[in-house]
Amino acid sequence: MLCQECSKRQASVHFTKIVNGEKMELKLCEVCAKERGDLDLGHGEHFSFHKLLAGLLDIDELQVIGEKVIEKVTCKNCGLTEQVFVNSGRLGCSTCYETFGFKLNPLLKRIQGGTAHVGKVPVRAGGKIRIKREMQNLRDKLNLCIAKENFEQAAIIRDEIRQLEKETERGGS
Amino acid sequence: MSLDNFIKKHASNWMKEGKGEYSDIVISSRIRLARNIDNIPFPQLADQNQQKQVEKMVSETIDNKDHYRFLLMSSLSYEDRLTLVEKHLISPTLINESKYSGVWLNNEETVSIMINEEDHIRIQVVLPSLNLEEGLQVADEIDNLIESKLEYGFDEQKGYLTACPTNLGTGLRASVMVHLPALVLTKQINRVLTAVSQLGLAVRGIYGEGSESLGNILQISNQVTLGQSETEIIDNLRRVSKQIIDHELNSRKYLMEENKVALLDKVYRAYGILSNAYTITSKEALELLSYVKLGVDLELLDGINPHFFKELIVITRPGFLQKLYGQQLSSEVRDIKRAEVIREVLQKK
Ligand SMILES: [Zn+2]
Numbered sequence: 110m111l112c113q114e115c116s117k118r119q120a121s122v123h124f125t126k127i128v129n130g131e132k133m134e135l136k137l138c139e140v141c142a143k144e145r146g147d148l149d150l151g152h153g154e155h156f157s158f159h160k161l162l163a164g165l166l167d168i169d170e171l172q173v174i175g176e177k178v179i180e181k182v183t184c185k186n187c188g189l190t191e192q193v194f195v196n197s198g199r200l201g202c203s204t205c206y207e208t209f210g211f212k213l214n215p216l217l218k219r220i221q222g223g224t225a226h227v228g229k230v231p232v233r234a235g236g237k238i239r240i241k242r243e244m245q246n247l248r249d250k251l252n253l254c255i256a257k258e259n260f261e262q263a264a265i266i267r268d269e270i271r272q273l274e275k276e277t278e279r280g281g282s
Numbered sequence: 283m284s285l286d287n288f289i290k291k292h293a294s295n296w297m298k299e300g301k302g303e304y305s306d307i308v309i310s311s312r313i314r315l316a317r318n319i320d321n322i323p324f325p326q327l328a329d330q331n332q333q334k335q336v337e338k339m340v341s342e343t344i345d346n347k348d349h350y351r352f353l354l355m356s357s358l359s360y361e362d363r364l365t366l367v368e369k370h371l372i373s374p375t376l377i378n379e380s381k382y383s384g385v386w387l388n389n390e391e392t393v394s395i396m397i398n399e400e401d402h403i404r405i406q407v408v409l410p411s412l413n414l415e416e417g418l419q420v421a422d423e424i425d426n427l428i429e430s431k432l433e434y435g436f437d438e439q440k441g442y443l444t445a446c447p448t449n450l451g452t453g454l455r456a457s458v459m460v461h462l463p464a465l466v467l468t469k470q471i472n473r474v475l476t477a478v479s480q481l482g483l484a485v486r487g488i489y490g491e492g493s494e495s496l497g498n499i500l501q502i503s504n505q506v507t508l509g510q511s512e513t514e515i516i517d518n519l520r521r522v523s524k525q526i527i528d529h530e531l532n533s534r535k536y537l538m539e540e541n542k543v544a545l546l547d548k549v550y551r552a553y554g555i556l557s558n559a560y561t562i563t564s565k566e567a568l569e570l571l572s573y574v575k576l577g578v579d580l581e582l583l584d585g586i587n588p589h590f591f592k593e594l595i596v597i598t599r600p601g602f603l604q605k606l607y608g609q610q611l612s613s614e615v616r617d618i619k620r621a622e623v624i625r626e627v628l629q630k631k
């Protein structure tokens with residue numbers, strides 16, 4: 110058949126694209142296909158990255174050793190299964206980072222150089238992180254006081270911890 | 283509509299403004315922040331209701347709606363969406379996303395807030411010339427505003443949580459689009475590109491991922507998003523860009539002093555073809571426009587509008603040509619119209 114774009118040359122390339130959730134098929138000649146490819150500004154690099162990542166995620170040492178099917182993890186927030194995650198290399202939601210961290214974290218070291226975030230912190234999360242750190246700090250102090258049998262001081266710190274816990278429960282940031 | 287009026291009406295700010303640092307070599311600077319709402323599935327996995335919900339949640343955070351307009355992808359024609367990509371206002375990815383993918387564009391067309399792209403929210407700022415700092419500042423303010431109303435997916439160690447792990451951390455992709463004809467002519471470009479990739483930066487063609495370097499235009503952007511702060515990222519990019527620009531300037535000087543005949547030949551042949559051709563492909567047009575631009579920069583050619591290059595590299599793209607002529611055009615007709623537009627712009631004295 111003839112190319113649907115120029116109606117002149119023979120169509121030799123099939124083009125599929127999703128527009129508004131509907132699949133559209135285009136049959137184009139090589140010249141027009143090349144031009145389209147120009148327009149469609151390929152997702153090539155991303156695709157290969159995901160394939161690469163997926164390939165690396167798929168190495169399941171436990172399975173190899175045990176030679177039996179191990180129950181796979183599923184994200185309880187978005188429903189992404191380990192299988193789909195391993196096949197696609199893509200995460201489903203922010204919770205997935207906790208769910209699949211055990212698989213992803215070793216790879217992140219390779220992809221991102223293995224370092225922790227040092228950039229901007231959202232104001233809300235910033236508050237939570239601050240409280241989390243403060244809480245940890247107080248618990249350490251509390252343990253120290255108990256170890257030293259300084260119970261009077263320990264009681265004060267315990268109250269401070271309770272106060273902070275109440276604040277976080279209220280969603281205070 | 284005359285071509286002049288068409289350009290006036292459809293050019294974005296980065297295509298018009300000529301001033302700024304290295305504005306002859308740096309076409310534009312771009313900042314992009316990727317953000318997601320906590321616990322809602324990322325667009326690729328979200329169902330229609332969730333996507334609709336995300337669109338509503340993000341749209342409600344846009345305060346001064348007088349300065350913005352919202353474009354829902356599914357309500358635009360394919361050509362209109364293509365035009366937005368050609369102007370670098372939206373990413374190619376957004377074109378094909380779902381029913382509730384859209385963008386909030388400010389009136390100056392410097393800010394795009396994309397919704398339901400690969401991530402729920404992509405804040406993008408495009409400015410002319412080398413100006414990453416201002417871009418980051420603008421993006422940062424918008425980010426703060428949205429974040430004051432929405433809970434982002436964020437982790438202390440991993441930073442902003444994104445659909446693809448390559449954006450984790452700052453979620454920041456900063457890039458500069460540079461025009462480097464002299465480095466290509468003097469065959470230095472590959473050495474420069476190798477060096478750049480060793481510095482943790484990526485180099486791509488004019489339309490991003492996977493596209494070739496048409497018209498001697500390249501985009502340099504950061505690769506790493508985790509373990510470096512936003513300021514460090516743009517600082518690094520800026521330093522490297524400056525060095526590349528210096529190399530380009532030195533190569534231009536070298537061509538002027540040591541190889542002038544070859545340079546003049548390249549520039550005037552390009553000008554000759556562009557001002558006389560009756561049909562031209564977008565690839566050939568971009569390549570030749572690059573050398574005419576070089577001629578204008580080196581004052582070998584005069585009487586050409588200083589913005590012609592930035593305007594023409596966009597207007598001669600397929601989506602834009604179809605917009606200019608108000609109809610779908612086959613690739614043959616596009617080649618003819620492209621030649622016509624270029625002749626008109628170059629002939630103006
Ligand atoms: Zn064709």
Ligand SMILES: [Zn+2]
Pocket residue numbers: 184185186187188189201202203204205206208
């Ligand atoms: Zn999930």
